[in-house]
Amino acid sequence: MLEISGLAAGYDGRAVISDVSLTVGAGEIVALIGANGAGKSTLARTVSGLLPALAGRITFQGQDITQANPAARVRAGLIHVPEGRQVFAGLTVAENIELGGYTLGAGETSFEQVRAVAARFEALANRMGAYAGNLSGGQQQMLAIARGLMARPRLLILDEPSLGLAPSLVAEIFRLVGQLRDQGIAILLSEQNARMSLRIADHGVVIENGRVVLSGAAQAVLDAPDIAARYLGLDGGAAVGGMGGSFRARFADELRRTARGD
C-alpha cells in the first residue's frame, strides 16, 4: 500500500533521515521504533508531504506521490495525525472533526457523519460544543485521531499517539489502533513505547540517527537482542506491563554510555 524507498529528507536542505526504505501493506500495522530525535517525525512529515523529499520515492497505492502536495495525499486517503495533537484550539470539537473531512466536499461532512465518528470516542461524544483548547491532553489526542478518521483514511500515520498520556489512556489508544486495523485501515505507528507497539504491530522498523537499522516481523524485532536492550529495557519491562519501557531503555542506555565513559 505504502512503499518508501531510499527516502532522504530534512530541514533547510540538511538531511535528518536518509536512505529510509519501508513498506506498509494493506491492513497492516507497522511500528516505527526509535529514540527522541531518531527521525520518526521527520519521516512522518515527509510521507504526508509537509516536508519535501530530498531523495528517494514514495508510492501510495501504486501512485508515485513523492512530489504531491499534502492536500492531494489526504484526498488519496493518506492521513497523518501529527505529534503533539495539534488540534484547532479555538474551534469546537465538532468543527475540528468536521475539518478532518475538508477534502471530501460539503455533502460528505454532514452532522451525522461527524456524530458517527465522534461516537467511537466516549470522551468526545458529549463534548461536541466545547472548545478543543479546553479539553484534557487525552481528549485532545482522541480528537486528533477522530479528525483523522473523518477523512476516511486508507492509511493512517499516527505520530506518538501515547505521548504524555496516563497508562489507562495509552491502553485505550492501542486498543483503538487494533480496531482500526481490523477495519482494514493500514497504520504506520511511530512510537517510543516500543514494547506495546511491537506487540500490536505486524512489522517493526527500527530507526536510529535517521537510518533504518533493523526491520522485520514484529516478533522478530521484539526478540532481537540488541533491540531488547536498547528500547525495551534490560529486564524485559514485565513488571509494569511494558509501560515506561522506552524510558527505562534510554536510562539503561545512558548508564551504559556513562560507564563506557563517552
Next chain:
Amino acid sequence: MLEAVQIVIGGVLQGCIFALLAIGFSLVHRVASAINLAQGAFCIVAALLTATLEQSYDVPVMAGGLVAVAVTGCLAAGLGAAVFVPGLRRLPTSSMFILTAGLLTLLEGGSLVIWGSQSTTLSSFSGERPIHLAGLLVPTQGLWLVGLTLVVTLVQGVLLARTRAGRAFRACAENPLAASLMGIGVGRMQLLSFVLAAAVGALGGVVMGPITSFQFDTGRMYTIFGFIAAVIGGIGSPLGAVAGGLFLGIATQLAAAYVSSLFSNALALVLLLAVLVWRPSGLFSAGPTRRQDVRDEPRVQRAVIRIGRRQGPVLAVIGAVLLFAGVPWALQGSGLMSSAIITLIVFVSVLGLDVLMGYAGQVSLGQAGFMAIGGYTASVLAVQFHLPPLLGTLVGLAISLLAATVMALGTMRLRGLYLAIATLAFGLLVDSLTVGLESLTGGPSGLVGIPPFSVAGFRFDTPLRAYYLMAFVLAVALGLLAGGMRGSFGRALMAIRADPLAAAALGINVPRHKLAVFCISAGLGSISGSLYAFYFQFLSPEMVGTPLSLQMLAMLVVGGEGTLFGPLFGVALLTLLPTLFQPLAQFKTLGSGLLLIVFSLYLPSGIFGVLSGDLRLLGGRLIAPLRVLP
C-alpha cells in the same frame, strides 16, 4: 438636538469606512494571524484609479469603480503571492508588521509616482443633492456607503460562520500545520483572505471617494483608524469590527464637534489605550483567549552575529577614527555634512529602538513620539521661557522617562501585536498633542526661533560643531550600550525576547527589565529629538510624527536589528540616498518601501549581517600582524 443627530449621522458614515477597513483587518487576522498594515493603501489606490478613469477617460464613476476594484484585487493578488504569503511562511508575527508596513510604504510610493501628491475626489454615484429627512441632511452617497457596509458585513459573517471555507479560514489561523494535514491549501487560503480584504478596502475606497478628498498618503490614516476600530471591537471578530468602527466614527465626530477638532484624534487614541489596558482582546472577543501565540514559537530565530573579542576593539578604533576625523574631513563644506549630522541624530534614536526591538523583542511603532516629547519640551522651554538648551533637554528627558514608565507599566501584560498597537497609539497621541497644543508648539506650522544647542555659552552653531556634538553623544551612547548588551543585562533581554516565561523561570525579573529597556529606548529617543530641534532651529509635528517612527523601523531592519552598530547603515542609506538622488525624490517612498520588503523577507539580518563576515575578516587581517608579536 437636531445638530447632534446630524453629527451622529456624520459619525456613522465615518464609522462605516472604519468598519469596512476593520473587517479587512479581521479577515486577514482570522486566516493568517497577522496584521496587514497595507489595508488602507488599497482603499486609496482604488479611489485614485477611479478618479483617473473618471477624469481622464470619462468613464462613469460606478463602472470605473468596479474596474478599479478589480485591478486593485489583481494588484493585491500579486503582492500577496510575492510578499505576504512568503512572509507568513518565514517571519515571526512582529516582523510581519514591518513587512506590511513596507507594503504600505510601497503602495504609497507607487501612488505618489503615478498620481503625484495632489488631492482629488470623485463624483457621487447618484447626484450631489443630499436628501432632506425631517430637517436632516443625508448625502445620497452616505446611503451607498451604509448599504455597502451592511452587505459586506452580512456576506462575510455568513462566509465565516456558516461555510466550509469559513471554518477552513479559521483552521489556518489556529494551526497552519494541522490545517495543511487536513488537506487545506494554507498558502492559498492566506492569499485569498489577503485579496478579499483588499477588495473590501477597495470597494470602501471607491464608495467613500465622493464624500471625502484623498491623495497618495491618505491610506495611512485609514490603515490606522481601521486598525484601531478592529482592536476596539476585538480583532478577528466580524461583529466587533463593525461595532468598533461605528463606535470610533461617532465618538471622533462628536469630539470634533463639541470639544475640538484638533483633539478628536486624541480621544480615539485614549479610547484605544483604555481598551488595550482593561480589555486587550477587545469589546467583542473572538473565541477563547490564546494563552500563547502558537505561531510565534517555531519562527523566533535570528542569525547570531558576533564580532570576535579581539577584532572588536580594532574595529571600534577604526570606527572612532572615521567618526571623529574621517567623515568630517571628507565631508566638510559639502552639502552632505548636513545629511551626516541628521544621520547621527536619527541613529541615536534608532539605537534606542534597537535595544527595545532587536534585543528585548518588544515591537514599537511609537519611537518618534519620544523624539517629539524631547524635541518639543526642550524647544518650548528655550523659546518661551529662555531656558538653556541643556536644561531643556534634561527636562524633556525626564518627561519622556515618565511617559515611558507609565507606558511600560500600563502595557506590561501586552505582547507582540497589542504592544505594537499601544505604542502606535502613543505615537499618534503625541502627534495630535503637538498639533493641538497650538499656543505652546505653534501647531501644524511648527515652532520657529529655536536657538542652537549650547553648553555654558559655547554655541554649536556651525555644521562642524554640531557634527562633533552629535559624534560625542553617539560615542557615549554606543559605548555604554555596547558594554551593557554584552553583559548580563543584554543576555537577560535576549532571553526575554526568546521566551518571557522561560526567562522568568530562570529568575530574570521580566517586568523590571522591560521597564528599564523602555526607559533606555525612550531616553535615547528624547535626547535625539531635542538635538534634532536644536540642529534645525525649527520643529514641526511632521518632522517627528508617526511616519518617522515607521521610517526608523525600516532603518533598523535594513541595517540589521539586534546589532547596535548595524542600524547606522540603514539610517545612513535612507538619509543619504534621497539627498544624493535629489531629482528622483518622488521615488523616495517607493524605494524605502521596496528596501523594507526585500530586507525583511530575504535579508533579515540586514546590511550589517551581510557585511559582518567581511568585517570579521577585515578585523582578523588587521590584528594578524599583532599576533606575531609575543
